[in-house]
Amino acid sequence: MKKVCWPYFDPEFDNLPERIYGPTCRVCIDNESLEDCTVVKVDSVNKQGLLLEVVQILTDMNLTICKSYISSDAGWFMDVFHVKDERGNKLKDQNVIDYIQQAIGTTRGPLNSAKAKAYASKVFEYENPSDHTAIEMIGTDRPGLFSEISAALADLHCNIVEAHAWSHNTRLACVAYISDQSTHTPIEDPHRLASIEDHLTTVLRATTNTSSLSSSSRSNNKANQGNKEVQTKGFLGGIDQGTMTNVERRLHQLMLSGRDFDGPSSSACRNSPRTLLGSEIEEDGRKTTTVWIESCEEKGYSMVSIECKDRRRLMFDAVCTLTDMQYVIFHASITSHEGYAYQEYFIRHVDGHALNTHSEKERVIKCLEAAIERRVCEGIRVEFSAENRVGLLSDITRVLRENGLAVVRADIATQGEKAVNAFYVKDISGNQVDMGIVESSMKKEMGSIVLHVKNESQLIRSSTSPERSRFSLGDMLKSQIERISHNFVTIK
Structure with a gap:
């Protein structure tokens, strides 16, 4: 018999970076150095998107990133995060600390690696989205649109297990996880999926300007993996049971694809000899958001600077957007002072x-x-908690609509037998929202329901802008970037 020969591959080849650099990802969590926050340090072999993956892990755990320094030249990623928990304290829960180390330690592979998912499931009772069917939508927003979407799914005998919706600049993006009403299992029948898509397309088409919007629709599920994308108007539908893309990142992507940045509230930009500047102005004349871009000619970077009101998940929103626009972040500095955030990113296109x-x-x-x-919703936040049932979301949004309220953002989740619904609402006519009437209407329609109201527009505002007192990575890089770069060993 003729002998068959195969090329030889060194079994240790995959571990070559680790043998050269040491462990490919080191995560150090320090609770001793600072009094008011925990320091998370990450050293790793760099790859495109790694910063976003790390920030996403911290953000998904509802941690606040107070300060961060990032450097990723010469193939190595070094990052320091100062983080706090939801209550503004250091991280004390050992399960949380272990999970951060475990999750970030697996970012050398896919973010949804089996190891990370298994650990998350064990520690945090993580629910796998593959247990449901995911639907993605984007269209022109109008009062009552989210209510119509909820009603359409209820009429199609779909149970909404989880849903998230954002509206911005006349655009609405929504990601919903559904199951079959009777079996509580993912919907896999391709004909039924097509019917759901057609119904939702009809709902979204109602006020869509067909001359300015042409989105794609796709169905991708276990029973229908081979479907090609079909062009429709006003609907971007993905029916998927395998992906683990962060929902908020997906909402950013949907909004970006829908060009919400071209909406009427986007600020005008103006050129100057060294900067391109955009800003938002409040009624009292004070800047709320400022973004400008400068050139760092020494190393061929563009420096993107952001100043705005500080809030949670701000870093994630910026890093997510730059990454999805195909820009690589080489260095960055993030800090906050007196309620304002200051961010600098040194970027190049891929x-x-x-x-x-x-x-x-x-x-x-x-x-x-x-x-x-997109994430900023000043106004009334309304939280409803009730016994979960099919059609509950449709009933709640209908009552809101009948009381003249438009849903501008929604986060829907189920916790066992309970459904927790959080909405940001505004009066369609611009009047003050009377939640007493809304609460009585809810109880009349649905009986026992728990309602909490928070007016997030009543914020304490400083009469003057905060001083620009911060560390500037730009100043540091312009004078010391050569020294930083030479500290790395380049393997040829």
Whole structure:
């Protein structure tokens, strides 16, 4: 018999980076150095998107990133995060600390690696989205649209297990996880999936300007993996049971694809000899959001600077947007002072070039401003808790609509037999919301229901802008970046 020979592969080849650099990802969590926050240090072999993965892990755990320093030149990623928990304290729960180390330690592979998912499930009772069917939508927003979507799914005998919706600049994006009403299992029948898509397309088409919007629709599920994308108007539907893309990142992507950054509230940009600047102005004349771009010619970077009101998940929104726009973040500095956040990102496009044209800089500014604005919902936050049942979300949103309220953001979840619904609502006519009437209407329609109201527009505002007192990574890089770069060993 003829002997068959195969090329030889060293079984240790995959571990070569680890043998050269040491462990490919080191995570150190320090609770001793600072009094008011925990320091998370990450050293790793770099790859595109790694910063976003790390920030996403911290953000998904509802941690606040107070300060961060990032450097990822010469193929190595070094990052320091100062974080606090939801109550503004250090991280004390050992399960949380262990999970951060475990999750970040697996970012050398896919973020949804089996090891990380198994650990999350064990520690935090993580629910796998593959147990449900995911639907993604984007269209032109109008009062009552989210209510119509909820009613359409109820009429189609779909149980909404979880849903998240954002509206911004006349656009609405929604990601919903559904199951079959009778079996509580994922919906896999391709004909039924097509019917659901058609119904939702009809709902979203109602006020969509077909001359300005042309989105794609896709169905991708276990029973229908081979479907091609079909062009529709006003609907972007993904029916997927395998992906683990962060829901908030997906909402950012949907909004970006829907060009919400071209909406009427996007600020005008203006050129000056050294900067391109965009800003938002409050009624009292004070800046709320400022984004500008400068050139760092020494190393061929573009420096993107952001100043805005500080809030949780702000860093995630900025990093997510830059990453999805195909920019690589090489260095960054993030800090906050007196309720304001200051961020600097040194970036290049994935093709290695800096931002050279006015139009490219203008687009980056608009997209970052939109990413910051999408999550900010000043107004009435209403939380409902009730016994879960099919059609509950449809009934709640119908009552809100009948009381003249429009849903501008929604986060829906089920916890066992309970359904927890959080909405940001505003009066369609611009009047003050009378939640007493809404509560009585809810109880009349649905009986026992727990309602909490928080007016997030009543914020304490400083009469003057905070002083620009902060560490500037730009100043440091312009004088010391050569020293930083030479500290790395380049393997040829």
